[in-house]
Amino acid sequence: MASDRIVERRRVFQQYKEDVKERGKPFYPYAMFHDTVMSLVVVCVIAGLAIVWKYSTPGDHHGIEAGWLGKLYDAPADPGTFNFVPRPDWYFYFLFYLLRIFKWPNTVIIGTIGLPTVLLVLLLAVPFIDIRSERRLLRRPV
Structure with missing residues (x-):
């Protein structure tokens, strides 16, 4: 093989x-x-x-x-502002919601560092896992 x-x-x-x-x-x-x-x-x-x-x-x-x-x-930041609720940018929403699932302090490291790292490694490994000889998308079976 x-x-x-x-x-x-x-x-x-x-x-x-x-x-x-x-x-x-x-x-x-x-x-x-x-x-x-x-x-x-x-x-x-x-x-x-x-x-x-x-x-x-x-x-x-x-x-x-x-x-x-x-x-x-x-302009310097206003330390007197107390009604501002900081929200993450859209590309960090998934990490923000992972903090709701993985509670502090026991599993927050798994949710914010471990799980995204595993998903990124899997995503980067996809081209190496695919062993089909045909590379053209139109010729692959659905």
Whole structure:
């Protein structure tokens, strides 16, 4: 069984190399280089926007006056507020509700660290668990 998979992988790799010779360039290094360059461009744009926002906001920033991107969030927190109920962002709701299921202090670590870690490891393992030779979704049985 394992030797069949090795033979199949070698055959698929040889087919890939033949396709590259016939039709184009391999993914590495050509497409990977383009992905890297575009990632750097995106990071530079985000950093540039952050710098523009910082130095174009109202207030005294080394002699540069008010700007057009809005107010900088520099007001201190109000400790006198007592009616504010903090709620998590939407992507943390599942952890927030796990705290209702797993009660403090005995099982809260299992609910907030253990269970999400196990689920993430299972999710990351799914491609390695799938051993079917057919990779196209349209050809797989339902």
